[in-house]
Amino acid sequence: MTNPKTAHLISHTHWDREWYMPYEHHHVLLVELMDTLLDTLDQDPEYRYFHLDGQTIIREDYLQVRPDQQERLDRYIREGRIQFGPWYVLQDEFLTSSEANLRNLLIGHRDAQPFGVISKTGYFPDSFGNMGQAPQILQQADIQNAIFGRGVKPTGFNNAVVDAEAYESPYSEMIWRSPDGSEVLGILFANWYCNGMEVPVDPEQAKVYWDKNLQDAEKFASTPHLLFMNGCDHQPIQTDLPAALRTASELYPDIHFVHSNFDDYIEAVSRHVPDNLATIQGELRSQHTDGWGTLVNTASARVYLKQLNQQGQTLLEKVAEPLAAMAHAAGVKAYPHHLLTHAWKMLMQNHPHDSICGCSVDEVHREMVTRFAKSRQLAEKLVSQTAQAIGESVDVKSSEAWGEDAVLFTVLNTAGWTRNGIIEQELIVDKAFFPEGPNPQALARKLEEAALPAYQIVDSAGNIYEAEIVDLGVHFGYELPKDRFRQPYMARKVKVTFQARQVPALGYQTYGLVPAREQKSSSVNGVQAEGNVMENQYLRLAVLDNGTVTLLDKRSGKEYVGLNAYENTGDIGNEYVYRQPDGEQAITTEHLQAELRLLEHTPYRAVMESVLHWHIPAGADELFEQEKRYMIPFTERKAQRVQDTVPLTITTTYTLEAESDMVKVRTEFNNQARDHRLRALFPSGLVTDSHSADSIFEVAKRPNTPAKEWVNPSNAQHQQAFVYVTDEATGLMVANKGLNEYEILQTSSGSTIAVTLLRASSELGDWGVFETPEAQCQGPQSVEYALIPFAGDAARSGACASAYVYPIPWTTVQLGTLAHTYAKEALPIDGVKAGESTLPPYKQWLDWNSEHSTLAFSTFKIAEETGDVIARWFNLTAESAELQAQTGFECTAVYESDVLERVKDTLEEKLQMVSGHKIVTQGYQLC
Template identity: 30%
Template sequence: MVDNINKKPYKAFIVPHTHWDREWYQTFQQFRIRLIDLMNNLIDILENDKKFSDFTLDGQTIVLEDYLEVHPERRELMKKYITEGRIHIGPWYILPDEFLVSAESIVRNLLLGHKIASEFGRVMKIGYIPDPFGHISQMPQILRGFGIDNIIFWRGIEYGQSQGNEFIWQGSDGTELFAVHLPKAGYCNAVSLPEDVGQAYKLINDAIEDLLSRETSKSLLLLNGVDHLEAQPCIPYLVKELNKRFTDIEIKQGNLKEYIDYAKETVKPNLSKVPGEFRSGKDTQILQSVYSSRMYIKQANERCETLLENWAEPTASMAWLLSNNYPQNLLWTSWKWLLKNHPHDSICGCSIDQVHREMMTRFDWSGQIAQEVTNKSLDYIAEKIKIDYLNKDELALVVFNPLPYSIDENVEIRVKFPQEINLNRVKVLTTQGEEIPYQLKGDGSDYKIIFSPFKSPQPLEVNYADISFTVKDIPACGYKTFTIKAINDLRMHKEYETDIRAGRDYIENKYYKVIAKTNGTVTVIDKINNKKFKNCNRFVDGGDAGDEYTYSPPLNDQIVISQLNNISIQDVGPSEATLKISGELMLPVGLKPDRKSREDKQIECSIESEIKLFSEVQRIEFKTKFNNKACDHRLQVEFLTAIKTDYVYAEGHFEVVKRPINLPDSEGWKEKAYKTAHNSGFIDINNGEYGLAILNKGLPEYEIIPDNNTIALTLLRCVGWLSRGDLKYKKGNAGPSFATPEAQCLGEHNFFYALIPHQDIWAKAHISQKTKQYKTKILTQQLKNQQGNLPGSFSFIQLEGKYLEISAIKKHEFEDKLVVRVYNPTDRETSGKIKLGFDIHKVYLGKLDESYKEELPYNDGVEIVLKPKEIKTIIFEVLFYDSNPKSNKIVR
C-alpha cells in the first residue's frame, strides 16, 4: 500500500475530462450526437451536484461551437459554468497534429481558441495536448507566446529522458516549459472508476504507485476520462470515500491548473532538461507514417495554407493600408474551415473514408474564400494605380509579389483583349518602353464574365494569348506594371536572345543542364559550380502491408524501379523549356491473401514527369503525373546526392531542423525508429561547401538512404485499413480495424517538387526563401487607362536581412495596427530591418497573442536582432491616407 510511503503531504488530483476526437472512426455528425449527450448529461450533473467541481473539455473550444450550434439556448448556461471555473476550455480551438500543419496554423489555432474561451469568461492556460503523434521543437516558444509556461503530453519522448512525471522541455531557441510527461497509460490512468469504493481504491492505488515510481513532485495527476467518454457523477462521492483510506495523500477532484500549480510548488530541484523535438517510439506509438497517408489531403492543406498566409492576408493588409476594409471575419471563416481539418485523426489521414471525403469540402470552402479575398484585394490595389498612357491595342499588366523580398520569377498569364482587336502576337514592355522576351504558348477566343453589383453577369467575348515571361526584381510585398501590346502583323515578331537551350534529350539555362537518360532518370549539371548529379527523378515502388498509421513492407517485398523511355522536348522558347519523360510502371495489383508478399498479377500504371527550366530562375521544376491502379504499395522519387555528411536539414516550424541520418538501434521499442521523417517544404543535404535541396508542395514525408545519401520523397502510400495489429514496425493497433478502401488512393495524381543544387549551407543559399517563392504562384491583374495615385511599381513591406523570414502579414486582431511576424530559422543570431512604404507613427514588439511587450525605435525601418530560432511579432501603427502612401497622413 502507498499509505505509509511518505510523511509529507501528497495531493492526487482526479481530473474528470473527455478526449474529443471530432471525427475518426465515425463522422463529425455521428460523434456530435454523442457530444450532445455528453454535454447535456454534464450540465445535469453540474446543476444537481455542487460538489462536482471540475470538468475539462479536452483543451479545445470547438466543442462549444459544435454543441451550441444545436443548443444555442444553452450558451449563457455554458458561460456561467466556464466563468465559475467548473468547466475548463481552451487554450486551443482544436487539438492539432503539430507536424502536418504550418507554424502559422498553430498560432492561429491558439489565437482563435483564446478568443472563444475569453468570450465565455475564462481561458485554461495549460498547454494541454495529450495525444498528437510527436511534438515540434518550437512548441515551447509558441506556448510562451500565449502566456503558457507548461505543457501536458504523452507521446514522443522516452521515459528514460524525462526521468520523472515532470521535467523541463527546452525548445530549439532555448525557451523552457514546465513539462508533464503522462504515464504509459496516457491520458486515462483513472478512467472509468467503479462506483464501488473498494474497486475504485484498488485502481487509484495502482495509478498512484505508478506515478510515485517516477515522482518529481508531491502533485499527482489522475486523468478520469478517455476518448468520447462522459463525466462520471460518482466522482465527488468517491473522492470523499477515498480520502478516508489514503491517510497521507489528499485526493481531490480538480483541474489541470491546480495540479500544475501544486507540482511547481513542491517540485524537486534540478529537474531533467530535455531539448528538441519529440519523435521517439520507444515507449509509445509515434505513428509517423501518417505523413504519407492520403497524400491528396496533405496537398490540399498546403494549397490552403499557402493561399491564406502568402496571398490572402498580405494582400488584404496592403489594401487595408490603402483604406480598404479589412475582411477579418471572412479570413477567420476561411481559417476556421481549414483548422477543422487539423485534428490529428483528420489531417493525418487515419480515419474512415467518409471523414476524409468531408474534409475535402472544407478545404474547398477555405480555399474559395481565401482566393476571393485575394482577388478583391488585388482589384482594390490595382484600381489605385495611375494608368494614363495606353493606346487602344494595349493593356497594363500588374504583376504582384506577396513575399517580403524582391524576386525574379516566371509569369504565366492569359492576356485578354476585346474581340475587335486581332491578336496574333504581343509585345511585353516595361513602363520605360523596354521590350521583354516572352513566349507564346497558345491563343484563341474565350469569354470573360463582367460582374456588377447592379446588373446580371455579362459575358464578353475576347481574344486571348497565353504567354510566359520572366520578371526581374518584382518589389517586396508589392507590384510591378508592364504594357502588353497586341500585334496583328506577324512580320513584327522578334527573335529574342535567351539563355534557354534544348536538344533532342536535354534542356538548359545559364544555371543548369538537365539530360534525360535511357532509363528515364535525369542527370543534372550545375553549370555555375561544375557539379553533376546522376540518377535524379528515379521512381521506386515497394509493397505496403501496413495501415493508415504505419508503413509496413511485406515480409517478401518486391521492389519495382522505373524504366521510362518516352522522351520529348516541349515549349522551348525565350522564357522556358520543358523536358517530358513518360512510360508505364508495371506494378503488382496488390498483396497476396497472406499479406506476406505482393501479387504475381501486374497492372500498368502510367507515369509522366514534366521537367521545366525558366530563364533567369535558379530552380528545376518537376510535375509528375501518376495514374494509380494498384493497391498496397508506396511510391517514392529518388535523388542521388553522393554528398558525404551525417546530417540532413528539413524545413520545420519557424526553423530548419537538423537530424542525424543514421538511426538508433530500436529493437524492442513499442514502435521502431522510422527511416522516414517530416518536412514542411524542403529537404537539404550539404557538406558545408556544397548541397542539394529538394523543394515540394504538400509532400511532407522524406527518407535519406545512407547509400550515397539519396533523398527519397514519398509521393504516394496506398493502404486499405484504418489500423491493423500485425505490422512489422509497430506493436498493437492504433485504432479500430476498419476497412478504408479509399486510402488506396486509386486514380490520377499530380505531384510538384523542385531541385536546387547550391553552394554553401542551406541558409547561405537562401533555400528557405526560395522554397516560399516556389510555393507562391505569381498573380496578376489586367488594366486599361484609369485615374489613380499609386506609381507603376511599389513596395508595401520589405524585409532586409539575409536569413530572416516572415510568416505573417495581417491586421491586428483587436486594433487598427499592422502585425508582421518575423523569425530566424537558423542556428546563428542574425539581424535585419523591416521597412514599410508608409510613414510610421509607432512600432511595438509584441507577442504571438498580439499583446505588447515594448515600444521600438523606427528610423527608415525597424531594426531587429533575432537569436537562433527566435520568433518576433512586430506591431506597426501606420500613418496613411487614401491611396497615396506618402501624403495627407493620419493615424489609422
C-alpha cells in the same frame, strides 16, 4: 517529514471531432455528453471542473445544435468550472504550417476573449510528435507549461503504456527547451490520459483500482502531486465521480483526493519539482523508442489531403492575408477579418490529428475534401476582390511606356522575397456587354471577326519582355457591380506567357500588352535546350534514358547523378504505420527505358518530358485480408504481395526557367495497385551524418541514423517545405508541395533523400477493424517538387528562400485598356473611387534585408484588435541575424509584437538583432 500525496483527478474527454466514425456520428455523442455535463454541473456542486480538451471548437459544435444552452454553457466557462482553450482545434503540429499553428492558437484565444478567462495550458494530449519550437510559441503566449502524451517514451498498441528504459526523462515532469532557449515545464502523460477513468465507487473495486493506479503514477512522478486523467477518447463524463473520490479518501486517508483542474495541478507541481529535472531539447519525436509508435507514416496516408491542405494554407497565409494587408495599408480596401477568420476556421476543421493525418474512415476524408474546397473558395474570392481593389487604384497614367490602346495588368508578389517567375495570364482585349448588341451570338461573331495586332509585353519602365501570346477567341463573362445588377458580356481573350523579373517582395509590377513597336529591350539570361539537355546560367540538367536526371550546379561544379528514380514497395501496415512485407526487395525504375521529348523551349523556359512504362504487383495476397480481419498486429503480419502485376505509367516533366536556381518537377500517374508505397529517390553523393528539414518555425537538424533503441526498419520523418543534405561545401535540397514524408537512406556512396509520393493502404488500424478502401488512393495522381542544389550554407545561399517561395502562386489582375482607364466612370471601392490614382505602377509595401540573410519571412497581415500591420520572421540558424525593414506605407510607430499580435516594446531603431532560432514579430501602427 515528507509531503503528503495529493491525487489530482482532472475530468475531461479527449474529443476527436471525427475518426472511426464520421463527424456527425461523433457530433451526436458530443451533444449528449455536453447535455449531461451541464446537468451535472447544475445538480452537483461537488462536481467541480471539466476540461474541454483544450479546443474551443467544442463550444461551436455544441451550440450549433443546442443554441438554447448558450447561457448555461457560457456561465460555467466564465466561472472557470469548464476550462476553455487555448487552441481552436487539437491540430497535428507537423502536418499544419507554422502560421496555421499560430492561427490555431490566436483564434482559440479570440474565441475565449469574451469570457475573460482562458486555460493557459499548453495542451498536446495526442499529437503524433511535438514541434521543437512549441516552448517558444507557448512562452510568447504567456503559457508556461506543456502537457503532452507522445514524444519521449514508447506508446503501445491502442495507446497502451509501455515500460522501457529508454526514457529521455526519468520523470513525467521535465524541462522542455526550444532551440532559441525558451523553456516551459513539460508534463508527460506517462500513464496516458485515461489513467483516472471510470473510478469505482464500490470500496472493494476501488481498492484494486487505486492500488495499481497509484503505484503506476508514483513510478514517474517527481513530486507528491499525482495526475489522474478522468476520461478518455469520447468518454462520457463520470457523473458519480464525487462519490468515487469519497470512497478513495476513506480507503487512503494519507492521500488527498481532489477533483482538480490543470491550473491548480500545474501550480502545485511547480512548487515541488526537484532541481534535477531532465531538460529535453527541441522536437519530441519518440526517437529513443522502437520506432513503431511514432505514427510518422500518417504524413504519407492519403497524400491528396496533404496537397489540398498545403494549397489551402498557402492561399490564405501567403496570398489572401498579405494582399488584404497591402490594400488595407494603402487605404483602398478594409481588411476582411471576419471572412478570413471564417476561411481559417473552415480549413482548421481539417487540422485535428485524426483528420489531416488521413487516419480516419473514408466518410471523414470525403467531408474534408469539401471543407478544403469551401475554405479555398472563400480565399479565392477574397484574393480576387482585393487584387481588383489594388488594381483599380494604380495610377497607370504616370507611365509613358504605354499607349492608350495598351491592355494593362498588374502582377502581385505576395512572397517575402523579390522573385522572378513565369506568368500565364488571360487578358480581355475587347468585350461587349449584352445590352450593346442584338444578341450574344452577334456580339461573339463581331468580336471574333476583329483583327488583332501583333502584341508585346512592356513594363512601366518601358522594358520589353519575351512573351508567347495566343488568341483564345471569344468567351462569355460577367461583372458584378456594387451598384447595379450583374452585367454579362462576350469577350475576346488572349493568353500571355512571359517571365516577370525582379517583382518586389510584398509588392507588384504593372505591365501593358501593347501593339508591337520599337522600344528598349530587357536583357535576360535565357534557357538553352538541345536533345535531352536543358541549361541556364546556374544549372545544367540532362535527362537520361532511364528517366533519371544528372544535375550540374555550375556555381559550385558539383554534379548529382541518378536523381528521381522511382521506388516501389509493398505496405501491409495501415493508415498510421508503414510496414514492408518481410524479405521483400524494393523495385525501382532504374533499368527501365524512358520515352523522352522536349515539350517546350522558349528563351525563358524549357520543359522536358519523361514517360516510364512500369508494372508493379497488384496488391497484397489473401493472407493480408485474413490478418486484418483477425486484428493480427502489423509487426507480426506475414502477408506478401501477389505475383500478378498492373501497369503504372509515370509521366514526369522537368521545367527549367531562366535565371532560376531550381528544377521544377511534376509527376503524374494512374494508381491501380493496392497496398504499396511509391517514392522518388535523390542520391546526393554526399557522405553525411545528419540532414536538415523544414519544420515549424525552424529548420530542424536531424541525425541520419536513429537511436540504438529504434528497431523499425523505416526511419521516415516529417517535413514542411523542404529537406536537404549538405557536406557544408555543397548541398542538395528537395522542395515540395504537400509531400510531408521523407527518409534519408544511408549507403556507402552517400545519403539519398527518399520522398514519398503515394502510400496506398486499406485499413484504419489502431484499436479495431475499420476498412478504408479509399485510402488506397486509386486513380489519377499528380505531385510536384523541385530540385535545388546549393553551395555553402542553405540559408545564406538563398536555397531556403527559393523553397519557401516555390509553392506561392502569383496573383494577377487586369486593369483594362489605358483608354478605358482614362474615361471610366468612378465607382466607390470601400471609400476609394475606382480610377483615383493613389498607387504607382510599381510598389513595395515592406522591404527587408533578405539577401544572404538567415532569416525567413513568415507573415504579413493586419492585427484584429489594433488594426496594425503585423510582419513575422524566424531565424533559421543558431547565429544572431540583422533585421532591417522599411515600410512602403506611412506608420507612426514600430514595436515588437508576439504570436498573439499584442503590442510589446517600441523599437526605436530600424535595425533589430534577432537571436538564434528566434521567432520575431513586428507591429506597425498605421497613420
